Amino acid sequence: xxxxxxxxxxxxxxxxxxxxxxxxxxxxxxxxxxxxxxxxxxxxxxxxxxxxxxxxxxxxxxxxxxxxxxxxxxxxxxxxxxxxxxxxxxxxxxxxxxxxxxxxxxxxxxxxxxxxxxxxxxxxxxxxxxxxxxxxxxxxxxxxxxxxxxxxxxxxxxxxxxxxxxxxxxxxxxxxxxxxxxxxxxxxxxxxxxxxxxxxxxxxxxxxxxxxxxxxxxxxxxxxxxxxxxxxxxxxxxxxxxxxxxxxxxxxxxxxxxxxxxxxxxxxxxxxxxxxxxxxxxxxxxxxxxxxxxxxxxxxxxxxxxxxxxxxxxxxxxxxxxxxxxxxxxxxxxxxxxxxxxxxxxxxxxxxxxxxxxxxxxxxxxxxxxxxxxxxxxxxxxx
Amino acid sequence: xxxxxxxxxxxxxxxxxxxxxxxxxxxxxxxxxxxxxxxxxxxxxxxxxxxxxxxxxxxxxxxxxxxxxxxxxxxxxxxxxxxxxxxxxxxxxxxxxxxxxxxxxxxxxxxxxxxxxxxxxxxxxxxxxxxxxxxxxxxxxxxxxxxxxxxxxxxxxxxxxxxxxxxxxxxxxxxxxxxxxxxxxxxxxxxxxxxxxxxxxxxxxxxxxxxxxxxxxxxxxxxxxxxxxxxxxxxxxxxxxxxxxxxxxxxxxxxxxxxxxxxxxxxxxxxxxxxxxxxxxxxxxxxxxxxxxxxxxxxxxxxxxxx
Numbered sequence: 261x262x263x264x265x266x267x268x269x270x271x272x273x274x275x276x277x278x279x280x281x282x283x284x285x286x287x288x289x290x291x292x293x294x295x296x297x298x299x300x301x302x303x304x305x306x307x308x309x310x311x312x313x314x315x316x317x318x319x320x321x322x323x324x325x326x327x328x329x330x331x332x333x334x335x336x337x338x339x340x341x342x343x344x345x346x347x348x349x350x351x352x353x354x355x356x357x358x359x360x361x362x363x364x365x366x367x368x369x370x371x372x373x374x375x376x377x378x379x380x381x382x383x384x385x386x387x388x389x390x391x392x393x394x395x396x397x398x399x400x401x402x403x404x405x406x407x408x409x410x411x412x413x414x415x416x417x418x419x420x421x422x423x424x425x426x427x428x429x430x431x432x433x434x435x436x437x438x439x440x441x442x443x444x445x446x447x448x449x450x451x452x453x454x455x456x457x458x459x460x461x462x463x464x465x466x467x468x469x470x471x472x473x474x475x476x477x478x479x480x481x482x483x484x485x486x487x488x489x490x491x492x493x494x495x496x497x498x499x500x501x502x503x504x505x506x507x508x509x510x511x512x513x514x515x516x517x518x519x520x521x522x523x524x525x526x527x528x529x530x531x532x533x534x535x536x537x538x539x540x541x542x543x544x545x546x547x548x549x550x551x552x553x554x555x556x557x558x559x560x561x562x563x564x565x566x567x568x569x570x571x572x573x574x575x576x577x578x579x580x581x582x583x584x585x586x587x588x589x590x591x592x593x594x595x596x597x598x599x600x601x602x603x604x605x606x607x608x609x610x611x612x613x614x615x616x617x618x619x620x621x622x623x624x625x626x627x628x629x630x631x632x633x634x635x636x637x638x639x640x641x642x643x
Numbered sequence: 644x645x646x647x648x649x650x651x652x653x654x655x656x657x658x659x660x661x662x663x664x665x666x667x668x669x670x671x672x673x674x675x676x677x678x679x680x681x682x683x684x685x686x687x688x689x690x691x692x693x694x695x696x697x698x699x700x701x702x703x704x705x706x707x708x709x710x711x712x713x714x715x716x717x718x719x720x721x722x723x724x725x726x727x728x729x730x731x732x733x734x735x736x737x738x739x740x741x742x743x744x745x746x747x748x749x750x751x752x753x754x755x756x757x758x759x760x761x762x763x764x765x766x767x768x769x770x771x772x773x774x775x776x777x778x779x780x781x782x783x784x785x786x787x788x789x790x791x792x793x794x795x796x797x798x799x800x801x802x803x804x805x806x807x808x809x810x811x812x813x814x815x816x817x818x819x820x821x822x823x824x825x826x827x828x829x830x831x832x833x834x835x836x837x838x839x840x841x842x843x844x845x846x847x848x849x850x851x852x853x854x855x856x857x858x859x860x861x862x863x864x865x866x867x868x869x870x871x872x873x874x875x876x877x878x879x880x881x882x883x884x885x886x887x888x889x890x891x892x893x894x895x896x897x898x899x900x901x902x903x904x905x906x907x908x909x910x911x912x913x914x915x916x917x918x919x920x921x922x923x924x925x926x927x928x929x930x931x932x933x934x935x936x937x938x939x940x941x942x943x944x945x946x947x948x949x950x
Contacts, residue, residue: 263746267732267739274734475728482694482724483747484716 264493265500268467272501278463282505286456287512293448294517307331307392309357310341315364321377321399325357329395345380354385355392367403375403449513450599451572453506454592457534458563460502461542465555467494468546468637477641487638491630494546495539502535522602526609530598533619537591540626547633566592594618645708647672647799647830648693653702655688662688664854666702670832670847672798675825677845677862678834679935685854686834687727690803693832694724707798720749723792727803729784733777737768737787740776741794748795755794762790765823767816782813789817799830806840818844838935850939857942869941870933873903874910877927878918885917899927903937 272278307325311318326333336344336356347353358378366375377396381389405426412422471477480490510527513519521527541562549555567573569583570592576584587593598615601607609616648670655663663685670676678686691697693706695715704711706718731740738759745755763769766786776784789805802821806814821831821844833844841848842862849859858865876884877899884893884900890910893900904910907930918925 263743267735267743270735270739271732475726475730476732478691478696479724479726479730480747481696482719482722482726483744484719484749485747 261489261493261496264490265497268494268497269500271467272463272497275463278501281459281462282456282501283508285459286452286505286509289452289456290449290509290513290517293452294445294513296444305331305388306334307355307357308334308336308344308353309359310336310338310344311359312338312361313359313363317364317367318359321359321363321367324399324402325392325395328399329392331392331395348380348382351382351384354382354388356380357392357396445513445517445519446600446603447575449510449517449519450603451567451596453509453513454534454570454595454599455563455567455572456509457502457505457538457595458541458559458566458592460498460505460538461545461559461562462556463501464494464498464539464542464546465549465559466552469549469552469555472637472641475641477638481638481641487634491543491634495543495627498539498542499535502538503531506531506535520603522606523608526602526607526612527599529609529616530595530602530612530619533616533623534591534595536623537595537619537626540623540630541591542626543630544626544633547630547637566590569593571596591619591622644671644673646670646705647674647707648676648832649703649705650689650693651703653689653692653699653704655692655697655699661854663692663699666851666854666856668849668856668859670830672830673825673828674846675821675831675833675844677841677848678832678851679836679838679841679848679939680834680851681836684851686851687803689851690724690801690832690834694722694801695719696724720795721798723795723797723800725789725792725800725802725805727805727807729781729788731776731784731787731791734775736773736775737763737790738772740787741791744791745794750795758794758796762793765793765820766790780810780813782809782816785809786813786816786820789820793824797829799832800824801832803834804836805833806835806837838939841935848935850935850942852943858938866933866935866938869938870935871903871937871941872905872907872933873901873931873937874907874914875927875929875931876900876902876914876918876925879924879926882923885914885921885923887913887917901931 307329309322309325311322322333325331341356341358344353344356348356356379358380360376360378362373363375363377366373379389379393379396381392409422409426412425471480477490481487510519510521510531514521545555545558545562549558569587570576570590571579571587572592576587576593576596579587594615598612601612601615646669648668650669651667653663653666654661666685666689668676678689680686688697692699692704693711695711695718707721709718711718732743735743741759741762742755745751745758750758759772760769763772766789768783768786768790771779771783776787779787785805785807789802792800806817809817818840821833824831831844833840835841845862847859847861848865849856850865851857858869860868875896876893877897878884884902886892887902887910890902890904890913893902895901902910902914911928911930914928915925917923918928
């Protein structure tokens with residue numbers, strides 16, 4: 261068994277494609293999505309504005325938008341207005357905030373004149389404009405509260421009465437119970453780690469089919485090797501490969517993007533179960549498929565379909581109810597859920613046992629299929 | 644001499660197609676036995692059965708004195724199988740490949756290291772031990788392919804067409820290696836469809852066609868029993884040989900003409916007199932030994948290479 265595994269490791273070290281599929285490509289995906297989402301909640305999205313008023317009130321308003329939304333406000337001149345609006349129509353700009361000349365005067369007016377701001381926006385850029393409109397709405401409420409406060413102060417009634425009147429009918433008591441950190445990195449680093457674990461199946465299929473077609477398996481059967489040693493040696497070799505793959509990818513997320521892994525023992529247990537699962541399925545497919553192309557097609561279906569359904573690309577709660585139910589039938593769902601439980605919710609090994617059991621069960625099922633079909637695989641491997 | 648291989652009435656079918664009808668032959672210990680036949684005759688199937696890769700439907704097979712059905716695993720300890728295809732990991736070096744195969748045969752540690760050194764010397768590739776196999780010529784790969792079957796010092800080596808598509812240098816190297824093995828008392832079962840290889844290497848042979856043995860015995864015995872004698876005549880270019888009354892039509896062979904006959908001395912004398920009478924310039928005139936090619940032709944009605 262060990263000599264099969266050692267031979268396999270020597271071969272894998274000489275195959276650049278393995279490094280590409282198992283390490284370089286997932287790292288590229290993590291870097292790509294990590295760069296986009298690593299600062300989630302601290303977006304520095306640029307918002308163009310034109311301040312026609314140029315008063316202290318308008319400048320304070322712009323500052324308030326910047327502070328509240330975390331935007332980088334970029335001022336444009338009045339002369340650029342038509343050009344900017346045209347760019348929005350053409351889809352080249354997403355939003356333009358225009359503060360009219362009467363803004364400061366209206367804000368400070370006691371006559372009840374209502375100030376206004378204009379938002380020009382690309383109707384297709386809801387993701388940018390929507391949050392900006394919400395920020396503006398909040399600011400408008402704030403200004404209204406200040407105005408009401410001034411009006412109440414003018415009545416001369418007690419401060420407690422004023423506070424009672426100003427108090428909202430209800431308040432939101434936001435208490436996140438379990439999230440240590442939750443952002444794009446906590447989604448994508450484990451997500452792409454889980455997804456690319458299943459790509460090891462391609463390497464396994466290649467070797468099994470290659471050994472079968474080259475006559476290597478037939479030749480090995482003429483030696484004193486027990487056939488099961490071949491199966492076990494190959495499993496051991498690729499199990500180690502996946503363990504290293506997961507360690508590299510999670511370490512990359514930790515050191516480069518500051519991903520907090522949580523309970524390392526729980527992560528180790530999960531990675532081991534995931535490696536068993538990926539390689540167990542790999543053994544089954546490598547024994548079952550008739551050609552390399554067929555194997556690659558099945559692997560793509562398993563890896564990509566499982567990734568989409570299992571919530572590896574986006575949070576599972578964004579999916580429709582029916583899809584969320586179906587996702588429970590993919591090993592990727594259980595692996596990602598367990599990673600989220602450990603990393604985001606601070607759970608430990610004892611808390612993720614359902615995921616560990618599911619992954620181990622899939623691994624055993626894969627191994628059982630491989631064992632059952634191994635004899636007929638050997639019979640067809642006559643060289 | 645004890646037999647290394649005894650096969651009686653061996654039969655094997657694959658999905659309704661008969662691969663072996665009735666194979667019987669005996670290989671004496673320490674000899675080189677040639678298995679000759681065209682592609683699809685049943686040579687590889689016979690060798691795979693002997694190497695424990697295939698089960699068979701009927702017959703008795705004993706290898707090194709043991710029934711292959713009962714002692715298959717024990718036999719493997721003393722048997723080296725060289726498959727027809729080159730089954731090596733091309734990205735690895737001979738050293739890595741031989742380490743892998745040696746361990747598969749149960750040879751380990753210092754003993755394996757020593758054996759690898761010995762077999763690399765034997766195949767003449769000790770200086771290329773660490774180069775990737777992919778950088779080797781076809782002949783060099785074939786030599787390593789053989790070396791991988793020698794690591795556990797087998798008593799019997801089964802070689803399935805080990806010289807297909809190789810250069811003359813490698814072929815000679817392999818021939819020398821087989822002669823050395825024979826001298827050391829190792830039995831070699833050698834399958835080929837090159838007659839000259841059997842003539843050069845083998846003490847005994849069996850000719851297989853359509854899953855049956857059609858001739859078996861010592862090389863000379865088979866040639867005498869099934870081959871016809873002939874006289875060879877080579878004249879100056881463009882000259883045709885004289886026809887001899889009472890003899891058949893001579894057939895073109897190489898640069899000359901071959902006349903098969905049961906009375907070679909009469910034919911020799913007839914051609915000598917006829918050429919002298921007509922002043923034909925004779926380059927060669929001789930009685931030739933029957934060849935396996937003619938034996939095969941006589942037995943099957945087809946030329947071995949054509950079939």
